[in-house]
Amino acid sequence: MKEVINLPVKNVEEEEYHINMGPQHPSTHGVLRLVVSLQGEIVKSLKPHCGYIHRGIEKMCEKDTYPQIIHLTDRMDYLSAHINNHAVCLLVENALEVDVPERVKYIRTIVDELNRIASHQLWWCSFGMDMGGLTCYFYGLRDREKILDIFEESFGSRLLHSYYTPGGLMMDIHPNFQKNVKDFLKYFRRKIKDYDNILTGNIIMQERTKGVGILSKEDAISYGVTGPSGRASGFACDVRKHHPYGVYDKADFKEILGTEGDTFTRYMMRMHEMRESMKIIEQLIDNIPAGDYTAKMKAVLKLPAGEYYQRVEAARGELGVYCVSDGNKTPYRMKFRSPNFSNLSALDHMSRGVKIADLVAIGGSLDYVIPDIDR
Amino acid sequence: MNFSIYDFTSFNQWIDKFLYDNLPAFWAVAVEMVIIGVAILLFYALVGLFLVYAERKVCAFMQNRVGPNRVGPYGFFQTIADFIKLMLKELVHIKNADQLLFNLAPFIVIIASFMAIAAIPFAKGLHAIDFDIGVLYVIAVSSLGVVGILLAGWSSNNKYSLIGAMRSGAQIVSYELSVGLSLITIVILAGTMQFSEIVEGQRNGWFLFKGHIPAFIAFIIFLISSTAETNRGPFDLAEAESELTAGFHTEYSGIKFAFFFLAEYMNMFIVASIAATVFLGGWMPFHVGGWAGFNHIMDYIPPFVWYIGKTFFVIWIMMWFKWTFPRLRIDQLLTLEWKYLLPINLVNILIMAFIVLMGWHF
Numbered sequence: 001m002k003e004v005i006n007l008p009v010k011n012v013e014e015e016e017y018h019i020n021m022g023p024q025h026p027s028t029h030g031v032l033r034l035v036v037s038l039q040g041e042i043v044k045s046l047k048p049h050c051g052y053i054h055r056g057i058e059k060m061c062e063k064d065t066y067p068q069i070i071h072l073t074d075r076m077d078y079l080s081a082h083i084n085n086h087a088v089c090l091l092v093e094n095a096l097e098v099d100v101p102e103r104v105k106y107i108r109t110i111v112d113e114l115n116r117i118a119s120h121q122l123w124w125c126s127f128g129m130d131m132g133g134l135t136c137y138f139y140g141l142r143d144r145e146k147i148l149d150i151f152e153e154s155f156g157s158r159l160l161h162s163y164y165t166p167g168g169l170m171m172d173i174h175p176n177f178q179k180n181v182k183d184f185l186k187y188f189r190r191k192i193k194d195y196d197n198i199l200t201g202n203i204i205m206q207e208r209t210k211g212v213g214i215l216s217k218e219d220a221i222s223y224g225v226t227g228p229s230g231r232a233s234g235f236a237c238d239v240r241k242h243h244p245y246g247v248y249d250k251a252d253f254k255e256i257l258g259t260e261g262d263t264f265t266r267y268m269m270r271m272h273e274m275r276e277s278m279k280i281i282e283q284l285i286d287n288i289p290a291g292d293y294t295a296k297m298k299a300v301l302k303l304p305a306g307e308y309y310q311r312v313e314a315a316r317g318e319l320g321v322y323c324v325s326d327g328n329k330t331p332y333r334m335k336f337r338s339p340n341f342s343n344l345s346a347l348d349h350m351s352r353g354v355k356i357a358d359l360v361a362i363g364g365s366l367d368y369v370i371p372d373i374d375r
Numbered sequence: 376m377n378f379s380i381y382d383f384t385s386f387n388q389w390i391d392k393f394l395y396d397n398l399p400a401f402w403a404v405a406v407e408m409v410i411i412g413v414a415i416l417l418f419y420a421l422v423g424l425f426l427v428y429a430e431r432k433v434c435a436f437m438q439n440r441v442g443p444n445r446v447g448p449y450g451f452f453q454t455i456a457d458f459i460k461l462m463l464k465e466l467v468h469i470k471n472a473d474q475l476l477f478n479l480a481p482f483i484v485i486i487a488s489f490m491a492i493a494a495i496p497f498a499k500g501l502h503a504i505d506f507d508i509g510v511l512y513v514i515a516v517s518s519l520g521v522v523g524i525l526l527a528g529w530s531s532n533n534k535y536s537l538i539g540a541m542r543s544g545a546q547i548v549s550y551e552l553s554v555g556l557s558l559i560t561i562v563i564l565a566g567t568m569q570f571s572e573i574v575e576g577q578r579n580g581w582f583l584f585k586g587h588i589p590a591f592i593a594f595i596i597f598l599i600s601s602t603a604e605t606n607r608g609p610f611d612l613a614e615a616e617s618e619l620t621a622g623f624h625t626e627y628s629g630i631k632f633a634f635f636f637l638a639e640y641m642n643m644f645i646v647a648s649i650a651a652t653v654f655l656g657g658w659m660p661f662h663v664g665g666w667a668g669f670n671h672i673m674d675y676i677p678p679f680v681w682y683i684g685k686t687f688f689v690i691w692i693m694m695w696f697k698w699t700f701p702r703l704r705i706d707q708l709l710t711l712e713w714k715y716l717l718p719i720n721l722v723n724i725l726i727m728a729f730i731v732l733m734g735w736h737f
Contacts, residue, residue, distance in 0.1 A: 019534045027617045041538065041705060130617045132608060132702025138438035198699065204609060205701045356538070357704045360618050 016044055023052045027130050027360040030370030034347075034363075041355050046348050050341075054374040061334035066092050066166055066301045069334065074160040076338060077372035079119040080315040082111050085164040087321045090245055091310035092166040093295075095303045095325070102247075103291040104168045109246035110284050111151075111163065112312075113277040114181065117188070118147040119315035120270045120277075123367040127267065128199050130364035131208065136199055143191050150180045166301055168294025181285050185278050192274060200271060209264035213350040213362035216261055223349065224342035227317025228269035229366055233261035239313040251280045263358075266365040302329050316340055316367055340372040381677060383500030411503050415492060419641060424454040426640040429687075430694055437698045464629035469531065472626065476530035481627065481634035483523030488641040490516040495648045496570050498658045498678040509570040510562055513649060514555050517604070520642065521547040524606075524613060524623050527635070531626040539622025542705050543613035546603055549712040550610075553600035554646075556720040560593040560727045561586065561653050574657035581656040587735070589727040594654045596716055596723070598692065601646035603708070606639065608697035612705055643690060651685035658682040 022033040031052035037044045057076060061069050066088070073084035086108055093100055121144040128136020148158040154174040155163040163170050199205055215225065220233035230237045238255040240248040256272045258265035303325035311320040317339025324333040343366050351359045390410075394403040428443065428451065435442025443450030469477065493503040494513050506512050521544060528540020564586045565573045576582070583590050603610035614622040624635045651657060658678035662670045703711070 017534065026620060041542075128701065132611070132615070132617060133700060134434075135438050135698050138440060142439050199701070202701060204703055204707075207707060208701070208704055355704055355706065357612075357615070357618050357702070 015039055021359075027363060028370070029126055029368065032344075032368065032370045032373065034359075036356070036359065038356065041357075043351050043354055043356060043359050045352060046359070048344055048347065050344075050374050052374065053371050055371075057375045058334050058336060061331060063330055065329050066303070066331070069331075070164065070166075071160075071162045073336075074162055075371060076336060076375055077314055077316065077319070077340065077369045078159055079122055079369055080115050081160050082108075082115040082163060083312055083314045084319060085162060086112060086246070087310055087312040087314075087319050089164045089166050090312065091308050091321050091323055092301060092303065094310060095306075095308050095323075096166075096301065098167050098295050098297065100167065100295050101291045101293070102289045104293060104295070105247045106284055106288045107169060107173055107293070108164060109248060109251070110181065110281050110288075112246065113280050114147055114150065116315045117274050117277050118144050118151075120274050121147075123270060123315075123364075124195060124199070127361075127364040127367070130360045131199075131205055133199060133202075133205070136195075139191075139194060139198065143188055146184050146187060150177065150184060153177070153180065165294065165297075167297040168292070172293040173288075178285055178288070181281060185282060185285075188274075188278065192271075195271065200267070206264060208358070209262065209267060209361055209365070211260075211262050211264075212354060212358045213263045213365065214261050215346055215350050219346065219349060220261065223346040225317070225346050226342065227314070227339050228273055229266050229343050229346075230317060231256065232258035232265040232269045234259055237318060239311050239318050243311065245312060247284065248280075251283050253280050263361050263365040270367070300329050302327060303331070311337075314339055316369065316372070317343060336375060338372045338375060340366075340368045340370075344368055344373055381499065381674075383498055385500075387500055415489070415503060419489065419492060420637075422644055423637040423640050424458060426644060426690070427454045427457070427636070429690070430640070433691065433694045434698045437695075458633065461633040462630050466631065467626075467628040469626050472532045473530035476526045477626075478631070480523045480527035480530065481631045481638075483526065484520045484638040485523075485634045485641075487516060487519035487523065488638045488645060490519070491645045492641070492648075494570060495645065496574055496652060496657055497682055501658075501679070502571060505569065505571050507567075507569045510558050510568040510573075510653070513645070514551070514558065517642065517645060518547065518551050520638065523638075527627070528623040531623070533626050535619040535621075536623050536625050539613045539615065539619045539625070542615075543606060543623060545705070546606070546610065546612060546708060549709055550600040550603040553596055553712060553716045553720055554604055556717070556724060557593040557597040557600065558649070558653060560589060560720075560724050563724065563727050563731055564590065566731075570652055570657070573653060574659050577656040577659050577662075579662055581654065581659075581661075583654045586727060587730060589723050589730060590654065592719065592723050593727070594650070596720055597650055597654070598689070600712070600716060601650065602693050602696055603712075605642040605646055605693075607643060607693060609700035609702050610708060611697075611702060612708060615702060617702075643693060644686065647686045647689035647693065648682075650689045651682065655685045655689075656681075657685070 016037050016039050019036050019038060020033060021036055022028040023031040028034065033049040033052065034046050035049060036046045055075070057072050060072055064072065070085050070088050073088050074081040076084055121140045125137040125140030128140070151161060152158045154177050155161045155170070215233045217234040220230045220235040225233070225235070226237045234257050236242070236255060236257060241255045253276045256269060256276065258269055303323070305325055305327040308323045308325065309320060311318050318337070319339055320337030322335040322337065323331050326332045347363065347366060351362050354362065391407070394406055398406065431453070432442045443453035446452045446456050491513050494506055494509045496502040496505070524543045525540045528536040528543070561582050562568055564582055565576045567573060567576070577585070583594055606613045619625070624632055627635060658681050660670070660673040660676055660678070660681050662673060
């Protein structure tokens, strides 16, 4: 293997060597490239190289109308596609001061939470796989399939839905939606115990994750690590709680905070969050009010000139959408503050001095989705 | 000639006599060697192919999947199709690799496992070599495989391979101790290192039950450390596909990869055979001392079936491990061996020696 990296030579001690984890590597979950500097098996430092799946979404937004932009946001964090859509919809609705029907808010909140569960299920699969327990992968995918079936029935698509539109929804929910969601919750309450049995309670898994990859609260805040990873360090950053949107203010749920900030706490945060999401859905699913599934919107949406910012809690952290409008039907500038990019920036800090196997576990616990990092 | 599936001794003697009557002594020995070699090679290939199939089916059932089910009934010929594919595949030429060592490594691995199989008794009289130091021989030979793994990692000119090989070296050298010591516990009980006598000594009950708690502890330690010695999950650090892509055999392709793959499964078969022979009575049917009628019924099941059944039971336990547990980290792996298994093992040997000395065993 030829040396293909260009690290500054002065930082490199003689006995250190580099390996390229990625762009094609089983544990980077995509085309992320980590140039890892190793001493034996101990990670001395690492340098993420992004851009292998950069598609210029922010630039593409500048020539698209607002309803078109929603289709692009699906492709950022494809595992929380609904939540990404929600961010842009809220931004446009708030800018135009549209009164969104209550039914829409309820459905959006429920679907967001379903999406969050599905995303965390896939995270659990891949975290188990990173730890070497391949069986987890199939348990998680089996249950995620149930959510995708619900999505497919209602929205016609399994992964990239583009279900929300500015002002409402693309179409009304399927008549079976409520029944299927309730069936799923009943099913998943039973199955999530399997998750605990096979991975959470496993002594090998606990030994490998406890006390590994510690991120303090101060570091979490200064690196901007949000979502379950940030809350594991005790950083109260749940947008749903602190800046409620949708009908989160009507639902009763806890913002669970960890204290340790290690890999195991980050793991437990997501396990708790799945249960909290189920609680939210259970409270809302029977109370969806009747009404229109979309507000009356103009054919061409033009945001008044100015700057707008909207944030939502995506499955991996805080997704911010910043938009500058000059009054046209296309934005002047769109900027997405993607949670994964900030979370990835803390990886070097967390993984210094750990073994290469721990680096994989830490990466798994950060749950990065590469298209969201690169956009 | 008196052929019986319960005792192959007279059948073997008949062949031996037939050859010596018709050929000069040198050629008779040569022909016998060829016959045994071909028989073991055939057995090796068939068991290897079957184990790959079995592993895929077992893991599929543990993971809510169906597993291979297209080629032949229940996908039974899937592994044969895979093997043909691997044989026909191009061998990728690795630049800057040490060609001699790179090509030699898979053969060392496969020869080591091939040598170990010679000493294992498959049934009464079905035994290639009956050493009086059989246990020692198997331990010695089965640890030769690590040389091949180290060479593979070193010569591939790939850092992932090298890390995998270094891990594997540390792991196998450490766990070799536990494997040896747990077998010595039973050797003390049996009073012999010869496999045929170890099996014969279990006529009235398996050593697992005869040796009280020390034998049971030795069995568990043997299971753990032999899983580690064969580089299987949860101790598959040498491969560690989520960390090192494929570890020491990352750069191997085609038939050379197949050799590593086959050797891994055969090593599993060998350690399972040793576990079955030493702890579970080998080909000896399940006997309870004093129950003549029960023992007589058990004797109707041929020894070979007993042997295969016990071996596959142990293999199934090892597969169960692999598909349930996540992987250990290298420092935890060595901690487990040096801080826990080894001291427990040493104390266990003392207890066993004491029990044998006092004559407390059954």
